Amino acid sequence: MNHLSLIIVREFLTKVRNKSFIVMTFLSPLIFVGIVALVAYLSSVNNSTVRTIYVLDESDIFIGEFNNSTNLKYQLLFDTTLDNAKEKTETDEVYGLLHIPNTTNLDELSKRITFYSPDTPSLTAMNNMTDMLEKKLNALKLQEAGMDPEIIDKLQLKLDINQQTYKGQETSKMGAGLKLIFGGLAGYLLFMFIIIYGNMIMRSVIEEKTSRVIEVIISSVKPRILLLGKILGTTLAGISQFIAWVLLIFILMTVASSLFGIDTTSTMASTQQTLDTNNTEGIQDMYTIIMMEIMNLPILNLIIMFILFFIGGYLLYASMYAMIGAAVDSETDTQQFMMPIVMPLVLGIYVGFFTVIDNPHGSVSQIFSYIPFTSPIVMLMRIPFGVPLWQQLISVAILFATFILVVWVAAKIYRVGILMYGKKPSYKELIKWLKY
Amino acid sequence: MGKLLEINNVSKFYGAYKALNDISISIDRGSIYGLLGPNGAGKTTLIRIINQITMPDSGSVILDGEPLRPVHIRDIGYLPEERGLYKTMKVGEQALYLAQLKGLSKNEAKQRLKYWFDRLDIGDWWNKNIQELSKGMAQKIQFVVTVLHSPKLLIFDEPFSGFDPINANLIKDEILQLREEGATIIFSTHRMESVEEMCDHIALIHKSNKILDGKLIDIKRAHKSNTFEIGLATENKDLTSAKLSEKYTLSKASFKSIYDELQFRIQIPENITPNQLIQELTSMGRLTHFVEVIPSANDIFIQNIQNN
Known part of the structure; x- marks a missing residue:
C-alpha cells in the first residue's frame, strides 16, 4: 500500500472506532426521531382537546349558525343575563363566553359582539368564530340591501392564477x-x-x-x-x-x-393546512x-x-x-x-x-x-x-x-x-x- | 569505509533568520557521529534537512553517493527529540502503521516487530493501548520503530531522555550493536558523558555555524594545552608555589588526595617536555600526583561555545 491509502485507512479506522463517534452515530437519529415523535404526539394531543364555548345570543340572529368543529363545541345559553352567563362560564371552567347583544342594527351589532375568556383566546378559535359570524352578518346585510345571498354566492368566481414559465412549464405555489x-x-x-x-x-x-x-x-x-x-x-x-x-x-x-x-407527517400536514386554509384539494391531488x-x-x-x-x-x-x-x-x-x-x-x-x-x-x-x-x-x-x-x-x-x-x-x-x-x-x- | 553522508555548504533561512550558515559535514560509514551544540544552534534544522522534512535553501546533501531523494526515506531511521505516539491506537497496530509508512510490507513488518519485541522483552505489549504505557515504555516502542526497517543511517536526537539507567544502558548497547551490524549513526545530545563514551566523530554547531568538527581524539589532542595536574609535598608550600609561578602559569587544581600536599595545575611551554618538568619538580619535593589534563568533551564544548 502506498502512503496515501495507509493514512486514509488509519484516519478512517481511528475515527470510526472512536467511542464518542459510535455513540453519536446511534444516538443522534434516536434523539432526532424522538423529538419529531414528541412534537407529533404533543400536537395530536393539543388537537384532540375539545374547547367548549358558551354562546349568549340576545339578538336571536345567529341561532342555528353555530357548527361544532373537531376542536370547538358551541353551547347556546337561553333566558339568562350577561352577568349570570359570565358567572356560569367561570364556574363551569369552559373556554369562554361569546356574547351577542340584542340590536337589530347590523352595523352596530358587528362592533359590539364580545368574547369573554379567562385569558387571551387562541387565534384559531377566534378565527373560527369570526368567520362564522362574518358570513352570517354579510348575508343579512345583502338581504337588507334587497339581494339574495344565494344568487350572490352563485355569482362569486373563484380565481386561481395559473403559473407558467416562458418555456411552458407549469409552476405552482407549492x-x-x-x-x-x-x-x-x-x-x-x-x-x-x-x-x-x-x-x-x-x-x-x-x-x-x-x-x-x-x-x-x-x-x-x-x-x-x-x-x-x-x-x-x-x-x-x-x-x-x-x-x-x-x-x-x-x-x-x-x-x-x-x-x-403516530403519523409523523401530520405535523407537516397540519401546518400546511393552517397556512393554506383555502386549499380544499384532496390529499391525493396534493x-x-x-x-x-x-x-x-x-x-x-x-x-x-x-x-x-x-x-x-x-x-x-x-x-x-x-x-x-x-x-x-x-x-x-x-x-x-x-x-x-x-x-x-x-x-x-x-x-x-x-x-x-x-x-x-x-x-x-x-x-x-x-x-x-x-x-x-x-x-x-x-x-x-x-x-x-x-x-x-x-x-x-x-x-x-x-x-x-x-x-x-x-x-x-x-x-x-x-x-x-x-x-x-x-x-x-x-x-x-x-x-x- | 568511505563516506555515507556528505553535507556540502548547506544554508537555511527562516524568513530573515539564518538557521544554518554554510554547513559542511561528512560522516564515515559505520561511525557514530556526535552532533553537538547549545539549544537553538540549528541541530534540529540540520537533522530535518537530512530527513527531507525541510529543504535547504542552498547546498547539497549526498547519501551513499547520491543526492538526497524521496526514495532515501527508507534508508534513514529518525528518532526525534520531540517524539510521541498516537494515544488512541494499540501498540502493535501503531508499530505496524509506522513501519509500513517506512516502506515495509505488512508481513515483513510483523516478523521484524516480533523479533524486536522479543529481543527487548516487550512481546506482551502488542495489544496494549499507548495510554497504558509509561514514558519509558513508549520510548522503547519508538526506538524499535526507528530501527525496524534496518536503515543505513540512524539519527537519534536525545535518545536516552526518559529512560531509567538500566533501560538507557540497554538502548546504548543496542545502538552499539547496530553500529557493529553496519549502521551509521548520528547522535545528537547534551549529555556529554554519552558523547565521550560513544562518539568517534563530533561536530559542534553554534549560532547556525559549524565551529568545530573531526575525530573526537584529534579534537582532544588539539585542545590539550600542555597542562598537568600536580601534587607536590614540600616543606614550604608558599615558597615552592611562588618559585614555580615565576617560570610557569599556575592555576588551582582540585583532586582528592590522602596527603596534605601542594596541589596545582601547571601549564608548560612547548619546548619543555613532561620529563624535564618531573625532574624540576622532584628537585623541589616529593611528587605525589602527576597527570596530564586531557580536555573532556564537556570542556571542549564549553570552551568553544564561550569563545565564540
Missing part, C-alpha cells in the same frame, strides 16, 4: 416551497457537514501535534500527502456516519410510526402536484451541482480547518482563527434563508453565489429556482480556483505549523510562514 426545501436542505447539509467534520479534521491535526507523533510521521511522509490523507479519511468517516444517520432515521421513523400509530413539481425540478442539474459544490466547498473549508489545527498547539487556542471560517458559513446560511427565499435572483443572492466562501451554500439554494448554466459554471470555476489557492496556502502553513511547538502564532507570523 413548487416554490418545494424548491426552497430542496435548496435549503442541500445548503444546510453542506453547512452541517463542514462544521462537524471540519472540526474533526482540525482536532486530528492538533492531536498529532500535542502527542508529538508528527515529526516521526513527517520524516516518512510528505506533509501534503498527510494533509490529503487526513481530509479524505475523515471525510469517508463522515460520509459513512451521514449514511448511517439517514438509514437509521428512516428505519426508526418507520418503526415509530407503526408502533405508536401528492400528484408534489410529484409533478419534483419532476419539474432540474434534478440532474441539482445532483451534479450538489456534488461539485459539496466537494469544492467542503474541501475548501476542510483545508482551512486543517491549517488552523496545524497553527495552534491546543484546541483552546483555535478561537481567534475560527471567526474567519465560521463567519462566511453563517453568512451563507443567512443570505440563503432570508434573501434567496425572498428573491432567488436578486443582486444580493447573485453576488453571494459567486463569492467562493458562500457560493456552495447560496448557489445550491438558488439552483432549484432555475439558474442559467453559465452562471453555475462560473461559480464552480471560481470556487475551484479559490480551493486550489487556499489548499496551497493551507499546505504551506500546515507544513511549517506542525513542527512549531509551544507558542500561539499571530496572523502576521502565519503570513511569514508562507515564505519559509
